[in-house]
Amino acid sequence: MDLRFTEAQEILRKMARDFLATECPKTLVRELEKSEEGYSLELWKKMAELGWMGLVIPEKYEGMGYTFQDLTVLLEETGRNILPGPLIPTVISTFPILKAGTEEQKEDLLPKIARGEVIITTALLEAEGTFNASGIAAKATPKGNDFIINGTKLFAEMAHVANYIICVTRTNDTTPPEEGITIFLVDSKTTGIRCEVIPSIAADKLCEVRFENVTVPKKNILGKIDKGWPIVEMMLRKGAIAKCAESIGAIQTCVEMTVAYSKERVQYDRPIGAFQALQHIMADMWTSMQTSRYLVYKAAWMESEGQPCAKEASLAKAYVNEVYKNVGKWAVRLHGAIATSYDHDIPLYYRRSKAADIAFGGTDFHRELVAQEIGLI
Amino acid sequence: MDFELTEEEKAHRKEFFEVCKELEGKRPASFVGFEATYEIDECWEYHLYCAKEFAKRGWLALGWPSEYGGTGTMMDQVLFAEARGYHRIPGFDIFGVQMLAPTLLQAASDSIKKKFLSPIARGEVMWCELWSEPNAGSDLATLTATAIKKGDEYIINGQKTWNTGAHRSDWGFGIFKTDPAARKHHNLTFILLDMKTPGITVRPIPYMDGGAPFCEVYFDDAHVPAENIVGQENEGWAVVNLLAGFERSGMVEIMAMFHELEELVKYCNETKRNGQLLSRDPIIRNRVAQLACELEAARAIAYRIADLQNRNEMALMDASAAKIFYSELGERFAFFATDIAGPYGQVKTSRWAPVHGAWEKAFQECFVTTISMGANEIQRNIIAWYGLGLPRMK
Ligand SMILES: Cc1cc2nc3c(=O)[nH]c(=O)nc-3n(C[C@H](O)[C@H](O)[C@H](O)COP(=O)(O)OP(=O)(O)OC[C@H]3O[C@@H](n4cnc5c(N)ncnc54)[C@H](O)[C@@H]3O)c2cc1C
Numbered sequence: 001m002d003l004r005f006t007e008a009q010e011i012l013r014k015m016a017r018d019f020l021a022t023e024c025p026k027t028l029v030r031e032l033e034k035s036e037e038g039y040s041l042e043l044w045k046k047m048a049e050l051g052w053m054g055l056v057i058p059e060k061y062e063g064m065g066y067t068f069q070d071l072t073v074l075l076e077e078t079g080r081n082i083l084p085g086p087l088i089p090t091v092i093s094t095f096p097i098l099k100a101g102t103e104e105q106k107e108d109l110l111p112k113i114a115r116g117e118v119i120i121t122t123a124l125l126e127a128e129g130t131f132n133a134s135g136i137a138a139k140a141t142p143k144g145n146d147f148i149i150n151g152t153k154l155f156a157e158m159a160h161v162a163n164y165i166i167c168v169t170r171t172n173d174t175t176p177p178e179e180g181i182t183i184f185l186v187d188s189k190t191t192g193i194r195c196e197v198i199p200s201i202a203a204d205k206l207c208e209v210r211f212e213n214v215t216v217p218k219k220n221i222l223g224k225i226d227k228g229w230p231i232v233e234m235m236l237r238k239g240a241i242a243k244c245a246e247s248i249g250a251i252q253t254c255v256e257m258t259v260a261y262s263k264e265r266v267q268y269d270r271p272i273g274a275f276q277a278l279q280h281i282m283a284d285m286w287t288s289m290q291t292s293r294y295l296v297y298k299a300a301w302m303e304s305e306g307q308p309c310a311k312e313a314s315l316a317k318a319y320v321n322e323v324y325k326n327v328g329k330w331a332v333r334l335h336g337a338i339a340t341s342y343d344h345d346i347p348l349y350y351r352r353s354k355a356a357d358i359a360f361g362g363t364d365f366h367r368e369l370v371a372q373e374i375g376l377i
Numbered sequence: 378m379d380f381e382l383t384e385e386e387k388a389h390r391k392e393f394f395e396v397c398k399e400l401e402g403k404r405p406a407s408f409v410g411f412e413a414t415y416e417i418d419e420c421w422e423y424h425l426y427c428a429k430e431f432a433k434r435g436w437l438a439l440g441w442p443s444e445y446g447g448t449g450t451m452m453d454q455v456l457f458a459e460a461r462g463y464h465r466i467p468g469f470d471i472f473g474v475q476m477l478a479p480t481l482l483q484a485a486s487d488s489i490k491k492k493f494l495s496p497i498a499r500g501e502v503m504w505c506e507l508w509s510e511p512n513a514g515s516d517l518a519t520l521t522a523t524a525i526k527k528g529d530e531y532i533i534n535g536q537k538t539w540n541t542g543a544h545r546s547d548w549g550f551g552i553f554k555t556d557p558a559a560r561k562h563h564n565l566t567f568i569l570l571d572m573k574t575p576g577i578t579v580r581p582i583p584y585m586d587g588g589a590p591f592c593e594v595y596f597d598d599a600h601v602p603a604e605n606i607v608g609q610e611n612e613g614w615a616v617v618n619l620l621a622g623f624e625r626s627g628m629v630e631i632m633a634m635f636h637e638l639e640e641l642v643k644y645c646n647e648t649k650r651n652g653q654l655l656s657r658d659p660i661i662r663n664r665v666a667q668l669a670c671e672l673e674a675a676r677a678i679a680y681r682i683a684d685l686q687n688r689n690e691m692a693l694m695d696a697s698a699a700k701i702f703y704s705e706l707g708e709r710f711a712f713f714a715t716d717i718a719g720p721y722g723q724v725k726t727s728r729w730a731p732v733h734g735a736w737e738k739a740f741q742e743c744f745v746t747t748i749s750m751g752a753n754e755i756q757r758n759i760i761a762w763y764g765l766g767l768p769r770m771k
Pocket of ligand 1: 506508514515540541621
């Protein structure tokens with residue numbers, strides 16, 4: 001056991017931290033929130049030069065060949081600074097291609113992803129808003145060598161700028177819900193696809209994607225017909241851990257900013273950080289951060305080692321969701337009115353705590369998975 | 378970053394669990410909650426028996442230098458704690474083995490080490506902690522019991538209180554005022570004393586549940602040899618702080634809760650209310666899962682502390698965080714389990730009690746970890762002042 005970052009991870013961390021500090025100031029974050037695209041192409045290209053989109057892609061497909069754990073190390077930094085844009089959707093959507101893509105799909109797409117030429121996202125949720133297979137109603141019907149997709153997907157992050165959309169569809173509704181799911185890799189330019197950005201708390205460009213008689217060739221199926229759900233579960237698991245890593249970074253910023261401010265802000269002739277009522281809240285913020293941190297690191301390590309970790313991923317996500325929201329809330333409270341203003345950095349994090357909570361499964365969804373994993377019948 | 382244990386560590390862990398599992402089979406039914414060790418005669422006997430079983434395997438000296446009979450590594454200590462916690466086995470004197478021994482190894486003279494370490498490793502001498510006084514709790518340094526040197530002896534007068542197991546233990550380590558004229562923190566000496574010394578009177582104090590885990594200890598001209606001190610005379614405060622750092626990382630309590638969680642799950646899977654199994658109730662599922670999340674978080678930070686300690690790095694902030702977290706999780710666990718049990722949540726160990734009355738016991742015993750070993754509010758001060766660098770209260 002050695003719970004330190006490796007030397008290579010320390011380098012990755014430092015590089016990411018320095019890069020984001022100069023290239024992604026909060027002025028840009030706010031600008032991007034208000035922009036239509038929600039990301040900066042210039043920044044995206046620089047990230048590609050650093051190899052971020054191709055971090056977990058094997059070297060033979062022009063990636064960096066790093067581990068999943070390395071990815072979470074990077075995401076902790078992007079969370080710490082805040083990095084708007086399609087990094088997480090693209091990276092998480094890369095996994096189904098790595099896992100279930102044909103050699104042809106891999107050779108075609110993976111180098112483009114690594115070079116930053118292609119943005120991918122996943123269209124999973126629908127009107128019901130559940131992360132369970134029962135919520136998938138979008139239908140894919142076979143027609144010759146093609147499938148025709150009809151349905152409406154919701155909350156597909158950055159779908160409006162994506163080149164490809166991984167679309168989770170129902171191909172069989174006579175079986176139990178998990179057994180009739182098929183995943184398609186869809187070119188977003190295909191006729192019949194319409195995208196609209198849903199206004200949301202983190203302005204992170206979650207989209208409604210409507211599929212109206214969208215024709216997709218059979219060869220674009222990822223994995224096998226009707227057997228797509230395990231791939232979705234894999235994405236949700238990796239996505240949950242990735243989101244947790246990002247959240248840990250954000251939580252740390254909230255704690256650091258709050259502690260620093262409490263040493264400067266003077267009321268009643270002393271820094272507010274001298275009041276024990278606030279000291280204990282900050283101690284609790286720190287404690288909840290640190291208990292989250294090693295829970296997430298453990299899940300990331302297990303995922304990276306290829307160990308079964310559905311339980312650990314859900315334990316972490318259910319826990320960190322609540323910690324981030326609460327630390328964010330206390331960060332606002334301890335700053336006072338100043339942190340309620342749009343121009344302050346703390347609310348950027350606070351708003352994202354709600355988005356992070358929902359992404360890849362909310363607290364109650366993951367608690368239910370935990371309940372099953374610990375043997376409640 | 379790597380959470381994997383080495384093959385050797387895995388083998389050791391397996392052995393610790395096997396031995397503890399076997400000892401569990403011999404545990405008296407009255408052993409409910411760890412404080413039973415001190416409260417009930419047959420539990421104390423069992424504690425001594427387990428200590429001997431551990432001692433003969435060298436497990437009371439894990440991670441010690443070999444010259445004092447040490448075996449294994451610091452990591453073994455952690456793995457052993459997991460096994461004892463999970464199977465709820467005493468036999469590991471938290472005062473002697475957990476706290477005093479590492480303190481002696483770091484701060485005591487050679488002769489003290491020679492004299493006291495090996496009886497601890499052999500599981501022969503049990504210790505108690507004689508620190509708190511009626512008017513010196515969190516602010517321990519304001520204590521007033523005196524030890525005045527006369528020739529080659531200290532003569533001790535005053536009163537200590539809340540001393541866990543003082544009525545059962547052979548020896549005690551205490552902190553006494555040796556120079557009433559000197560300033561705070563430089564007037565105290567850390568003294569080891571035989572509890573059979575004439576002039577020492579021990580009176581058990583009943584805990585709220587009726588058991589007596591701790592005592593008041595009165596000193597009335599008790600003479601103890603002046604050589605039995607740790608560190609320098611009048612510099613005992615440094616020893617107190619050193620020893621406090623070896624207080625429980627919580628691994629035992631955390632693993633005990635893991636076992637309790639399994640029992641809770643079983644209870645929910647078997648118990649019907651309003652015509653439905655508790656386990657089918659979504660609210661109950663949600664709350665049990667939440668406990669599982671918090672428990673895993675507690676274990677994760679306990680591993681973090683182990684990792685730091687394995688490299689001899691300071692774990693001050695993390696140790697305080699872990700202590701706050703697992704002890705308050707213990708409260709939440711007790712509240713929740715007694716809730717779920719409905720009217721049975723109030724029943725003491727008896728044929729009506731779910732899980733042998735462990736939950737009713739936990740509802741009262743949870744204060745052991747929140748108040749002792751530095752109250753949680755003091756732990757929060759430590760994080761705020763020493764960790765986060767916030768202005769210290771005067
Ligand atoms: C089960 C049990 C076993 C024990 N075993 C032993 C033992 O073996 N040997 C021994 O010597 N002692 C033992 N103790 C005593 C224990 O060390 C003390 O209870 C502890 O140090 C707190 O002191 P106190 O109880 O006097 O509370 P006080 O110090 O009077 O505190 C009362 C309340 O005020 C809070 N408080 C105090 N100071 C501050 C501050 N600066 N900032 C914020 N809040 C503050 C406390 O956190 C607490 O909530 C035991 C106690 C218990 C409950």
